[in-house]
Amino acid sequence: MKKLINRPEDVLADALKGIDAAHPELRVDHQHRVIYRARPKADGKVGLISGGGSGHEPLHGGFVGPGMLDAACCGEVFTSPTPDQMQEATSVVDRGAGVLHIVKNYTGDVMNFEMAGEMAAADSGVRVETVVTDDDVAVQDSTWTAGRRGVGVTVLLEKIVGAAAEEGRDLDAVVELAKRVNGQGRSMGMALTSCTVPAAGKPTFDLPEDEMEMGVGIHGEPGRRRVPLAGAAEIAEMLVEPVLADLDFTGGPSIVMLNGMGGSPLIELYLMYGEVATLLEKAGVQVARTLVGNYITSLDMAGASVTVLKADDELIRLWDAPVETAGLRWGV
Amino acid sequence: MGSLSVVEAVTVDRLVAWLSAFRDAVHEHGDYLTELDSAIGDADHGANLIRGMDAVMAAVEQSPGSAGDLLKKVGMTLVTSVGGASGPLYGTFFLRAATAAGDATVLDGPALLAALRAGLEGIVARGKAEAGDKTMYDALAPAMGAFEEALASGAEPDVAARAAADAAAAGRDATEPMLALKGRASYLGERSVGHLDPGAASSALLVAALADTLES
Numbered sequence: 357m358k359k360l361i362n363r364p365e366d367v368l369a370d371a372l373k374g375i376d377a378a379h380p381e382l383r384v385d386h387q388h389r390v391i392y393r394a395r396p397k398a399d400g401k402v403g404l405i406s407g408g409g410s411g412h413e414p415l416h417g418g419f420v421g422p423g424m425l426d427a428a429c430c431g432e433v434f435t436s437p438t439p440d441q442m443q444e445a446t447s448v449v450d451r452g453a454g455v456l457h458i459v460k461n462y463t464g465d466v467m468n469f470e471m472a473g474e475m476a477a478a479d480s481g482v483r484v485e486t487v488v489t490d491d492d493v494a495v496q497d498s499t500w501t502a503g504r505r506g507v508g509v510t511v512l513l514e515k516i517v518g519a520a521a522e523e524g525r526d527l528d529a530v531v532e533l534a535k536r537v538n539g540q541g542r543s544m545g546m547a548l549t550s551c552t553v554p555a556a557g558k559p560t561f562d563l564p565e566d567e568m569e570m571g572v573g574i575h576g577e578p579g580r581r582r583v584p585l586a587g588a589a590e591i592a593e594m595l596v597e598p599v600l601a602d603l604d605f606t607g608g609p610s611i612v613m614l615n616g617m618g619g620s621p622l623i624e625l626y627l628m629y630g631e632v633a634t635l636l637e638k639a640g641v642q643v644a645r646t647l648v649g650n651y652i653t654s655l656d657m658a659g660a661s662v663t664v665l666k667a668d669d670e671l672i673r674l675w676d677a678p679v680e681t682a683g684l685r686w687g688v
Numbered sequence: 689m690g691s692l693s694v695v696e697a698v699t700v701d702r703l704v705a706w707l708s709a710f711r712d713a714v715h716e717h718g719d720y721l722t723e724l725d726s727a728i729g730d731a732d733h734g735a736n737l738i739r740g741m742d743a744v745m746a747a748v749e750q751s752p753g754s755a756g757d758l759l760k761k762v763g764m765t766l767v768t769s770v771g772g773a774s775g776p777l778y779g780t781f782f783l784r785a786a787t788a789a790g791d792a793t794v795l796d797g798p799a800l801l802a803a804l805r806a807g808l809e810g811i812v813a814r815g816k817a818e819a820g821d822k823t824m825y826d827a828l829a830p831a832m833g834a835f836e837e838a839l840a841s842g843a844e845p846d847v848a849a850r851a852a853a854d855a856a857a858a859g860r861d862a863t864e865p866m867l868a869l870k871g872r873a874s875y876l877g878e879r880s881v882g883h884l885d886p887g888a889a890s891s892a893l894l895v896a897a898l899a900d901t902l903e904s
Contacts, residue, residue: 365735365739409771409772426780429769430773432735432736432739432771433730434730434731435730435732435770435771435772436735436772436773436775437771438767438768438769438770438773438775439767439768439776440768462872463773463815463870463872464771464772464773464774464775464870465774467773467775467777467814467815468771468772468775468776470776471767471776471779471780494875495875495876500874500877501869501874501875501877502870502872502874503873505875509832553730553731553732553736554730555722555732556722556726556731556732556735560726560730560731561726573872573875575730575872576730576731577729577730577872577875577876578875578876578879579875582865600702637898649736665833680710
């Protein structure tokens with residue numbers, strides 16, 4: 357394992373120090389491992405918290421700031437944060453209008469946020485609502501699994517719902533919007549290589565030189581199937597086809613994200629996006645907004661995912677609203 | 689119905705010794721647990737339990753009071769230090785066991801069994817697992833059954849705990865051919881078959897640590 361780390365057990369603590377040093381507009385609570393805005397939002401506005409295992413940066417800490425999240429709870433690498441972190445963040449960001457927890461659908465994340473909600477309700481009386489993202493079409497049989505995983509749509513949701521909370525919408529309206537965004541987004545990912553969890557010290561799975569993993573999650577958990585390595589055009593088809601098969605995206609604008617898993621260079625991501633854009637156009641999907649880059653990653657895994665969100669004028673307007681975070685920044 | 693045997697009491701110190709033995713076991717088998725988790729999960733089970741049990745042993749250093757106080761402290765520490773799915777699951781196990789143990793400072797066999805059973809029910813409530821889902825339930829449920837059966841046949845807690853440990857190990861081994869239906873391993877579908885469940889493996893260590901402690 358070759359990584360820019362000191363000791364595997366200190367990766368998160370050391371990374372938080374770097375985030376703290378690099379971003380004076382953020383406030384890092386090193387004890388609870390929560391990243392906040394340095395300047396809290398105004399009273400009467402809904403607070404937005406997300407969190408999850410680390411290793412997916414810029415998600416979620418890179419999306420804390422005006423127009424997006426109020427706080428991000430950082431777990432160990434690929435491990436959900438704990439209820440005390442979320443409870444602390446909830447009480448800190450509450451401006452009297454309640455707090456929305458944005459949770460990716462993974463067993464651990466859901467259970468920890470559930471316990472945090474129970475603890476917050478019992479202790480502080482802050483009104484907490486939860487939305488669980490589950491946009492990964494790679495999970496085919498959600499009846500016999502823990503359900504579809506929350507992946508790329510989480511990024512788009514945090515942006516759109518963050519804009520709505522900033523406008524001053526109440527908690528019920530924010531929850532309704534969040535559920536709508538999740539329901540209208542679909543993603544599919546693939547990996548060319550495994551990732552290496554620092555604490556494990558070696559790749560999570562073996563992937564031969566001439567094979568790739570289709571439908572991979574964001575924790576190195578294997579996907580739908582292992583297939584022979586193919587060219588970008590063919591890979592794009594394998595990603596786009598199941599997304600479009602799952603939801604009709606025609607008849608309105610869409611927001612599309614071509615996301616890198618962390619180990620693929622931007623030139624490859626743009627090359628992939630070119631292939632994806634061609635396929636979407638052929639399928640009659642009108643792409644209104646595009647995001648290409650590393651936004652929800654899986655450490656050093658090489659690969660990419662495609663997320664398509666069925667939008668409308670309202671969602672596009674919220675998407676275009678100003679955002680000022682380490683990971684996304686426009687209109688400011 | 690014959691009366692249950694006179695059973696040796698398990699003191700709070702014994703419970704601390706059990707936790708200490710479990711801490712040692714997750715240290716010793718941490719790489720193995722992580723290896724199992726790499727096959728069908730996300731390669732962190734060993735590291736997470738080591739972090740959690742180190743925190744537990746630091747937290748219970750001061751006199752823990754009643755069995756309920758001790759187990760509650762263990763549960764809260766695990767919930768706040770482990771994360772992932774195993775934090776809430778192991779944490780809920782000890783929190784529910786704490787409620788069942790209450791103010792007692794010594795637990796006889798049936799009281800210990802009642803606490804462990806309450807813990808298992810907590811795991812079921814939190815994780816919604818059923819028998820055969822390829823989870824820690826598949827090691828713990830047979831262990832509870834064996835513990836209860838041994839007590840009913842007049843065994844002392846140490847003998848019952850050994851029977852439970854054997855049943856947990858068998859339950860762990862039985863997860864190998866199972867198709868995972870819960871947690872991250874469930875995303876593997878058929879590819880989860882042929883691997884031991886990491887949670888069942890660590891649960892078997894927990895019960896084995898209890899047997900070792902009560903025998904010593």
